Amino acid sequence: MHSYSSLIRHEGNRELFTFVELAAIGIIADIPIHLHVEGLRGTGKTTILRAARHILPKISRIKDCLFNCNPQFPHCPRHKVLTKDELGTVVVEQIPVPFLEISHSAKIGTIAGSLDLARLTDTEQPEAAMLPGTLPRSHRGIVLVDEVNRLADTAPELTDILLDAMGTKPGRVQMEEAGLPTVALPLSISVWATSNPDEDPGSLMDIRKQLSDRFDFMVQMERSVEAEALVSILNLDHKPEHLRGKIPAADLELGKYLVQKASRVGAVKIPTTIVRSLAQIYIKHHLESLRSLEAIKTGAILNAARWNRPEVGWNDVLTVTPAALRHRLSPEQLVAVLQDLKQERDLVNSRAVVACADCDQNEPGSADRHRQQKQSGGIWSRIVAWCQRVLGRRRDRYPAAAKRKEASAGGNKLAGIGRRPQLKPENPLEMPLVAPPEVARPLLSLAREGAITEGELIDDPTRAGKAIRTTVGNEADEG
Ligand SMILES: [Zn+2]
Structure with a gap:
């Protein structure tokens, strides 16, 4: 495994690095962050997540x-009954942040807990006790689930345990064994997961929406298309971890930097105007889950702490919103929400000149990263690219449905109602939003002329286009 700092950042994985570091700040500040990374096989999702353990203190x-x-x-159960005086005398040790993985061959017992057979068969002092599983042993750390979509598909009983552990913060885990009292424990873990939606069994959202919604953020990971980045990846030191020695100084330095940022989290304020706007967006766009708002709020606070801002600003909100909503909304809905948020930000910016949003000269390696970010055109170009990819992928996956949709859009166009705005590849946020001309009414309450339009398609010389010559009513609709 590679050290975190040595991994090559490029346009396709930059968002993941951002969210891993925000999640790290959260974990240091005792705020678990559940992160789901979607991307093609071989893009290095798991490598980045595994390497991130080195930057945690x-x-x-x-x-x-x-x-x-x-x-x-x-x-x-053993230590919570200790008195304050007894606690003062216990021996304390320093350990690396727990980082455990749930494999696809895991069982309920190995994840939650099972009978401790070693203690039961101890010849000196045999006793029946529970052996904690992966989840209780990851308390205050991270659990990695590779290919979480496959796990959700093949092991629904393990998914149920994950749902319980991720339902609230802190979550909970229950260890059960026949003949022993049930042990329920609070659990503060960050679940990090990966999946490839283009391979069987498909997207986690389609397999277990409930589990997908438990993730605070869903990050999209892409292949590198930059030749320089690929050359750097090929030049990486591929020696096995045990031959490469200790955690490199750069990771330790980044860890210290993140600890410093985490100490600011508690002091970051979020303006009432932003909270109110988020609440309005929740209602206006019919967001299903309150978790989405909580994720935006928490993410924005972490981002503000990361960039030393005492108060959350719109740039913080806009940085985290795509990842907080893309697994909860359709791409079209997400674009509409982002458009509203951008308007709010522009309103504020028109009143005050805002300094460079994400620029911290003290961060290790910040100069390079900042330059790369500027070159990449920032967050908007990434959102636009993502929308295009998702829309394209859906069309590829369901060509017949896409054709039907396009055909029906064409039909509407002829009738002059509900015209679909053309998606401009440059910037979907500038697409015209076309509302239906009137409030929808039941068909039976419409007059005949309002319900049916009959006519023939003709050239309209006055409008340089097609028009319909109607036979009901006397109007010609624009085509
Ligand atoms: Zn204990």
């Missing part, structure tokens, strides 16, 4: 506690 726990009890707030 160590945590202190009560020595040898498999549940990673915080010495100040113990939660496991």
Whole structure:
């Protein structure tokens, strides 16, 4: 495995690096962040996520506690009963942030917990006790689920446990074994997952929408199309981890930088105007899940802390919104929401000159990254590119449906109602939004002329286009 700092950043993976670092700030500040990365096979999703453990600082726990009890707030059955004086005498140790993986051969017992057979068969002092599984042992750390869409498809019972663990913050896990009392524990874990929606069984959203919604952010990962980036990737040191030595200084330095940013999180304010606007957008665009608003709010606070802003601004909101909503809305809805948010931001910008949004000269490697970001045209070009990809992919996947849709749009065009705006590849945010001319009414309440338009297509010399010569009523609709 590579060190985090040595990994090559390019246009296709830049968003993932941003969200991994925001999630790291969150985890250091005790805010678990659930991250889902979608992308094609071989784009390096899992490599980046696995390498990210090196930038997280160590945590202190009560020595040898498999549940990673915080010495100040113990939660496991053995330590939560200790008095304040007893806690003062426990031995504390520093451990790397727990980073465990759930494999596809996992069972409920290995994830939640099972009977501790070693203790049961101890010849000196046999006792029946629970052995914590992957989730309780990841408390205060990260659980990685590779190909989460396949897991959701083949192991719904494991998905149910994940739903429980990710439902609230902190979540919970229940360890059950016949003959032993059930143990329920609070759980503060960040679930990071990857999937490839273009391979079987398809997108997590389609397989288990409930689980997809549990993720705060869904990041899109693409292949590199920059030759320079590819050359750098090929030139990377591919020695196995055990031959490469210790965590490099650059990762440790970035870790320290993120700790400093995390210390600001608690002090970041979010203006009431922004909260109100988000609430209005929630209602206007019929967002299904309140989690989406919470994700935008938390992400914006983390982003503001990262760039040393005492208060959340619209740029923070706009940075995190695509990843907070793309697994909860259709691409068209997302564009409409972003358009509204952008209008809000422009309104504020027209009142005050805003300094360069995401620029911190003190961040390790920031100069390069900032230059690359400027060259890439920033977040808007990425959103536009993503919309085009998703719309294109849907067309590829369901060509017949896309054709039907296009045909029906063409039909509407002829009748002059509900014309679909043309998608300009340069910037979908500048697409004209065309509302239906009138409020919809039941068919039966319409007069005959309003319900049916009959006519023939003719050339209209006055309008340089086609028009319909109607036989009902006396109007000619523009075509
Ligand atoms: Zn404990």
